[in-house]
Amino acid sequence: MLFSETYRKIAVDGLWNNNIVFGQNLALCPLLAVTGTATNGLGMGLATLVVITASNGLISLTRHLIPSEIRIPIFVLLIATLVTLVDILMNAWAHELYKVLGLFIALIVTNCALLGRAEAFASKQPVKLAVWDGFMMGMGFTLVLVVLGAAREISATGTLFANASLLLGNSFKFLEVTVIPHYSGFLLMALPPGGFIMLAFIIVAKRLLDQKLARKKGLLTENLALAD
Template identity: 50%
Template sequence: MSPEAREIIANGLWKQNPGIVQLLGLCPLLAISSNVVNALSLGLATTLVMAVASGAVAVVRGYIPHAARIPLFVLIIAALVTVVELLMHAYVLALYVVLGVFLPLITTNCIVLARVEAFASKRSTLHSVLDAVMMGLGLTLVLVVLGAMREIAGKGTLLSGLDLAFGPVAKDWVIHVIPNYQGLLLAILPPGAFIGLGLLIAARNWVMDIQARRANAGGPLGQTV
């Protein structure tokens, strides 16, 4: 793997994570992360749209007039979002209904448009797709962790709502992390989303601070051969 590819992966998953570093796409991130299933579904849908849109833009970027690039980028993204919506409507209707307006809002998600404009319109197709996938997975990771935190605190379970994607049989797959838990309503309301995201940002900053201190002190992370 080339150094550039490694840097793209590190940026998407950690250094420039769109959820806890760039703080992009906060509307769906905070609104839909009340449980793991919703968070994972929206994260994967966003990743798919980002990857295909970035690849498409990288291929045709030489033919797009500079003045018309933003409307054309939005048109490409909107077409892909429509395909994802129709597929979910056809095969996972219940989950489609739960995600609601946040599926079409992927079209105007600042993460998707930002990566298409800042990266895919200037780089090779392979690196553009890799960047989109890593940024999408970075966002999905934050969504899932935040969803897990809120679901455990709010309901004492994990994977509730899995039946929306896999049918009634999946109701038995729900994990009851805290049996006979009465729940904490605050965790699944909007304030819980802000508190959870704040904790994730603080945790990342704490890890980065430890790494910086070790590097400055010549510790294991700062030693050179």
């Protein structure tokens, strides 16, 4: 059942078609603020992934108990509770990363994508579908954070996942790579304007790829129609 058409569509939407950044243009503030390195992007993405997955499941589980008139404040309260738990746990178990991400962990509660999925999907669907939707939306967001962070880090300093072992633990040391040895650096990419520039390039690349795939699909459909 996990790989049924419904689950597949939710996965494709979360990762690509309806991606929080690419499809919905949401969460741009933390996206641009914390993606100076791939490590920071990964940490922020995983925190958001946990919150959106848990909030979707919790809201779906309690959807019949929540009065429709006050559902939005309750959704916000549930999300805020989960964000607070994640904030405390990160402070305790990943303190170096917590210090780097700072206020942006708490600001996950203001991420419109979480409330949007709660209202549009989780409050109307069974728990399994809601959890899967939250997980795939979180994975899609994490993917964009890591890709953007990696692109900015490589162009700014020539490294990839720098300080991963310090921020995420020694088990992540294998991620640390020097991509361009003896690189003098490109400071702009490490600054907020560099985030806007690199995000624009990534969005353009995605749209060009979508157009190419659409043309291929159109040609395939046309050839099949001619064959019939």
